[in-house]
Amino acid sequence: MDRAPGPSVRLKLTLSYTGFLILPAVLVLAALAAFLLRYQELAWDNEAGVIIAPPGRFLLRSFAPAAATVMTFLLVFGLVGGWILAGRMLAPLTRIMDATRTAAPGSLSHRIRLPGRRDEFRELADAFDAMLALLEAHVAEQRRFAANASHELRTPLAISKTLLDVAGTDPHHDTGEVIDRLRAVNARAIDLTEALLLLSRADQRSFTREPVDLSLLAEEATETLLPLAEKHGVTIETRGDVTPTSGSPALLQQLTTNLVHNAIVHNLPGQGMVWVTTSAHPGSVILTVENTGEKLTPQLVSTLTEPFQRSTERIHGDQAGLGLGLAIVATITRAHDGTLTLTPRDTSGLRITVQLPARTHSQS
Template sequence: MSVRLKLTLSYAGFLMLAGALLLAAVWVFLLSYVPDSARGLLGVAPNRRVLLRTFAPAAAAVLAFLLVFGLVGGWILAGRMLAPLTRIADATRRVANGSLSHRIQLEGRTDEFSELADAFDAMLARLEAHIAEQQRFAANASHELRTPLAISQSLLDVARNDPAHDHGELVDRLHAVNARAIDLTEALLVLSRADQRSFTRECVDLSLLVDEAIETLLPLAEKRGVTIDTSGDITPTIGSHALLLQMTTNLVHNAIVHNLPEQGTVWIKTSVHPETVALTVENSGEKLSSQLVSTLTEPFQRGTGRIRNDHAGVGLGLAIVKSITRVHDGSLTVVPRPAGGLHIVVRLPAPPPHAAK
């Protein structure tokens, strides 16, 4: 049986039960007022038989009316009550057929059905945005991976058609192209692992991660003539040590590489707030527009006019930072500095008092 039929029978059955109880109460009430002028049982019994012959047809008519009224009214009422579920079911079938743009948009006062419909619409909106993002990401990744493969193919074709070509130079160029493809693949794997949220959470000190990232990248900073200035206190949070270290390293690497050609500076600060902790990374550099900066956290967006060299990466640095921040329930703010460069702030939830000890 359908849910509507079950509800109809339930309404009708409840109404019949209530009617039967009411008639029973009326019958008991009437029996208490049976005339007792006639002495003994012979006098009371005829009065009760007369009362039963009068009351029984009326009671049967009332029960029959309640049955019809309960079935018809229950069917209509159940239909009205289940109408929102019908719209939700229709939306689900459209989603199953690939239409993610459809929304229920249930009107009326707020109740359980409207909350369910709103939650379903919000889920569809997030799902549509996520799939669109994944499609863009897949297209960009395919393009980025195709480039080194195409270059390798061209180099090999040249070597095959020109046996006298300098093979040492060919090997060097193939090594550089292959290294770039490996870096891109590893970055894609990091981004995929971050999006899966499949990691163990532990207490992590962001200030120690900053020290570790600086120690790793200090040779690069010295080679480029970039000065790193750090400040802040112990900054505990809860998350994956490996992912948060990757996030911190990407931020510092980005600040070093995309800096002034000479005498550049990177400012790193960790701070603790009532409910959050913050990691702030600023760097000197060229002046950037707000429109350009807003695209830098998207995959493979490197920014036109930004400094490019062998250390420029594969365009996933800030995208990985954004993904790691999101899976740690944090927020990422990227704005241009008036004097040039970027001002980046990562805010993460502060750990509970007992976890920070």
């Protein structure tokens, strides 16, 4: 915004300090002058016929130079002292402003780290440092996401080009096989593109909130993925309470489906278990999905919600996926003002908990 130049805050504070210093002095001197004018009367000696007390005007003439000297001293003292005091008080604000100018072009690694005890300026500096740290992490995540997305999208295109080149140079190559492989590669590229669009849509919160029961969504996701679970030899157990919340039914359905699908495909082959539980609490509802599987470390678990992050099993398994399942879950949870928690189970596998705000009567 283009603003007209104006006096600095330091100058305004200096003038304010000086004004508060001069005003009481002026009032005191004015009261003293009024007192002298009112109560200093002529005192005559009737026998001698002379004045034995000086008149008020004479006292004022003697008082005025001293008062002017005092006022001049207070004015100079107020201006100089106010300027120095305002500068010391505004020094933290200057550091914050310099940090803002440094961060404006995109340099987010700078921190203010304002020393001293807590006050308004230091709370502002700490909040600004926290905001810079959050922005830096978000920008780094977006850069990794863009690089990984470019790589993932480039892979099917490169495979398609190779298949077409081989088919073009070898006229006797089986055309049907090439078409089938191109169809599979193209389907994977479409799935990846739709997943990226879903991530963007959820992150922008461009949806209408409606009443939703997480327990019903969990049952629907379980029924839909039951054939996949039977194929992998995984048993699913579903239990829980009615869990009323509000949000996008489509996005929350995608969330529950991704969680159950993730628990099925990253499980023990032929003897795996998945537990889907819903519970209602004061002010919140919770969806928990647990599964057996490989032993996971807390370090690995902390990275699973990042886009295109894959565990060893996900890389080498037949259900490679897109690496976006849990990233989509994290984005949808965040868009619904919820909390996503991933913890490795004591024995093996993973426990994922989604906590969302409960639906109030005004939202029903």
